[in-house]
Amino acid sequence: MACPSLPPATIPSVILIVISLELIVCWGAHTDAEALLKFKSSLEISNDALGDWGLESSPCSENKANWVGIICHKGHVWGLKLENMGLKGSIDMESLEGVPFLRIISLKNNHFEGSLPDVKRVGALKSLFLSGNQLSGNIPGDSFSNMMSLKKVHLAHNQFEGQIPWSLVELPRLLELRLEGNKFSAQIPNFQQKAFKSFNISHNDQLHGPIPQALSHMDPSSFSGIEGLCGPPLNKPCNTANMPSIASIIMVSIALTQALLAIGAGIVILSRRNQSSSCEEVPANVKSPGARALDPGVGAKSPDRASSHGSGRRVAEGAKLSFVREDLEKFDLSDLLKASAQILGSGCFGSSYKAAMTGGPVVVVKRFKQMNNVDKDEFQEHMKRIGRLKHPNLLPLVAYFYKKEEKLLITNFVEKGSLVIQLHGQKAEGQPALDWSARLKIIKGIAKGLRYLYSELPSLITPHGHLKSSNVLLNANYEPLLSDYGLIPVINQEHAQDLMVAYRSPEYNQQGRITKKTDVWSFGLLILEILTGKLVANFLHQGKGGDEEDLASWVKSITATEWNSQVFDKNMGPTKSSEGEMMKLLRIALACCESDFEKRLDLREVVEKIEELKEKDGDEDFYSSYASESDIRSSRGLSDELNFTM
Template sequence: MAPYNLPQSLVLIALLLQVTASYSKPESEILLGFKASLANNGALLSWNSSTTPCSGDKENWVGVLCDNGNVWGLKLENMGLSGVIDVEVIKELPGLRTISLMNNNFDGSFPSLKKLGALKSVYLSNNKFSGKIESNAFDGMQSLKKIHLANNQFKGLIPLSLTILPKLIEVSLAGNHFNGEIPDFKIGILKSINVSNNELEGQIPQSLSKMSMYSFSGNGNLCGAPLTSCSSSTSKKLPVVMIAMLAVSVLAALAAILAVILLLRRRHHTPLSVEAPPTVRGHKKADSADLDREEQGSSVHSTTSKKGENNSGKLTFLRDAAERFDLGDLLKASAEVLGSGYFGSSYKAALMTGKMMVVKRFRHMNNVGREEFQEHMRRLGRLGHTNLLPLVAFYYRKEEKLLVSEYVNNVSLAVHLHGNRSRGHPSPDWPTRLKIIKGVAKGLQYLYNELPSLIIPHGHLKSSNVLLNESFEPLLTDYGLVPVVNQEHAQEVMVAYKSPEHKQNGRVTKKTDVWSFGILIMETLTGKFPANYLQQGKGSDTDLVTWVNSMVREGSMGEVFDKDMGVTKNSEGEMMKLLKIGMACAEVDVEKRCDLKEAIEKIEEVKERDNDEEFYSSYTSEGDVKSSRGLSDDFSYSLS
């Protein structure tokens, strides 16, 4: 036996040495080899041999994600990169688990990612990839959870190997040229799929029948649940179904509103004020601590939950400097109901230490798994900006989610714009409103920079989600929640899904948050509450944008600006500049809508006072007044 064992042993030793050599190759050398394959790589100047990519969990190279001194991810987004994605090089990174090259200029065929079998997430959306994806393109990728290939130029059939991945939970193939039938995704854990705006046909598989209908919109020849039955004409019946669903939604919303009104009248025995919108009415004291009672009811149910689920009731803190407390401390605290709506309920809790916290209980998040929810919350917890309200802690249970943040004493912009003045919330003057808009712009820009993989980094921007501190510095809240909201409820509860593009074709884009920002600018300048925020699902044809456009066209500028703002001859020109920016942001046509970067640059140029006396008159003289489309033509447009 010895003559045969010796050569086999030598072969085994040689293989082990080869594997050891490959793994011992410095990660910096591997990444520099990958950089060399990329064109327009000027954004990667920090990638050089003078430093290592990682120092513990801290990245030294831009776009490198680190874990315990090793590279576990590449996030090279919005860098103008192109060239070759050299899979052969980066497969030598043993810890690589996620890669995102979104919003670049990569083209050509789909890269051979199956050689990176340990990947958990892949984001290649918003590039110029083209051609067919081979049926076996995802063979062996047993760990893959998320694949995003939206807004490229892929064609052909959806690869079958994608349908049998055991851990796949999220698929985005929207905005391509995939054709044929949708294959049957046999794995039961898939939670989100979007194949909208392709060229697909035939019956939607039964396994996907409970997904949102908007996941399949823009494919004229698809049929079956959640769309119309294949036995009828899809092209004729689909609008009827949509109208019927809208009618049901409206009736349900009216019934819910009526029930709330009746309940509140019974509790308070006083008529509701109709002067302020529902989102900015005064707070009420919690009856025997509503939060305590509701949580106790939930806890009873939790004892019968599935074996292995963590029901410890512990809060997960996201900030090292945050004051520590537990769920019991919140339940013992005196509670005040701040608001309750379609998205959930908010409570102000006073801890024994005197610290004031806000606890938000969210509905419509029950489809989110523990791991995905925790991962996304930690991502939000790492954000830090002057104009963002920090997320302090969260609590996960399958049936409910709690998000905890610090209480801001000066309430929201909505209260200051529309609330009852007798309650001590004076209307902000022009300099204050300008300061608020500039702060909101900076907060949005930060979200766009830090959450580039999200199509809509905020998603729920409205005046009641802009809190004001004692210096009237704005703090954005409820940001970045789109990935953890149930798809079937997103269009009902989130402002982004009331945009013109969603109304027209069921899509949201990178410019949808810009539309919300434009509405906010108009609301701040006019003092009028937007109907869009109160509409469930679809926007209104008689909304704030329509009214402002008509006033501008008619030259009735004296009726546009909120008189409580304190309009003066030296400020009206600057107000008009800001209104002009708001109109360009709220342009109905997405292609003509200005992008966020352009809007922010223009906003920074707006001043409290204007010394150019001819500016205002040039925009108010009859015959020279521009519509919102004409005004926005002053900007150079590019897709964000």
């Protein structure tokens, strides 16, 4: 396509607009061409297979491809299909970032070597086909994070090893996963996708353990050549006696803490006495939270002891869980005791444990010993009240176990763990830090969750009461889920004053009381932590006037003109286009941290101001609004993803 020359000033404005649009399309075509030629330069081509790739012509003319191996739509490069061409070299995903409408990459049956390329760089991909190469090594767990449009992943017949990446579990639209003929090991992640049209992990002979329930309907040939797998659809029952379980983890817990005799060893192993006065969440392992969290085979192991298993059975016979939600899958206490287990960390109230039940849900069990002043009827009524709460930004309570001396609260497991890990934990290799867009999304979600709590729990002075970064969990889409909310009525008052965030507020330190604006103060601190990247959880070690005032005071001590260079977390990445909105949010946070609660913003004002914030200063640029992906998706001349089989 030849680009129009710039018109003289005498040409009518309507024609100028038409020519301007032609220039935009032409510019986009050249952008695609330049990016693809850069990609070509990274390849080793043994013949003239890509000989027609050049700036003499654009890759696409409407829906017609001018270059070999290109799939076009509306003048844009939509797919890259370079199969069986003997290609070698590196797969330069960075250059493919310059092809904005690229949705399909197929490099099947070539000779590429080395590790999996950084496919996240082309985050809008729908189909990725790399089968039949010599790619090798471990695939980082987060390799497919945030690729929410991805439907097809074919990596078969390479030499990949290590764990199947946990980020594949996150993909809500995943329909095809082909991993056969590699060297993957460990257990199969707990896939939850219900709509798999094609799934195959056969001939990865180092895989072992139970097949996740969501895969139990697949053809048995999908798991052939793997002796270590068990459960449906294979005719091989699982032997749970040899699996790391909550009943086996007791020996590690008892070795590290005092013996707890309250409700039998089988239940006791769900907890570990918190010897520290700290209320800071201490993750058991923050090196790679995603990989740890989604691998049901990971966890502390110890020799099986008959006494611990026996105790667990005796407890299970005489006790049961109380469920507060009808819309969630139920299970027995005995199922929980047999679940594979892993210590997630220790917080104010005790330890949290991940429990992965064979063929059932993955849950988190949290133990509380600071509720023994609450009678059973009062406790049950409050748990039912909390169980009725339903909001996208609240972690729902699933069930509880009541005993006078201690309580167990059970919730669903959340993929990415807590916000404190995402902000301050050691990242796995290649795992990006939270950028400004993700942090703003998280803050807006927290605000919505708090607003809901205030509307549904109006009788509580402080509906959350324990808001901090370790009590904000992130799901696969980085939506925040508030946890440990609404507990002030059932926590012993003497313990609440020592442990809960609300009782570290200026008004409690000054006047001995909490107020309707106490959660706002906690929220302000949390926003400052998110924006600055500075850990404020250690203020809980302090007395009056502790670190909770230091961070806000530190920000106030720096002039606003220096906030961008000195205050904002550099790990957010490039933020030049968002400085104005970030400044607004920082001012909102400082207003929330006002020590005089009478002058502090109320929650309604805070939420309204936060909802007005945008990712970028000003409006979107013209090209983004003109050539949006929604325009392409609206075309009826193309199937949902050019859904052909490669």
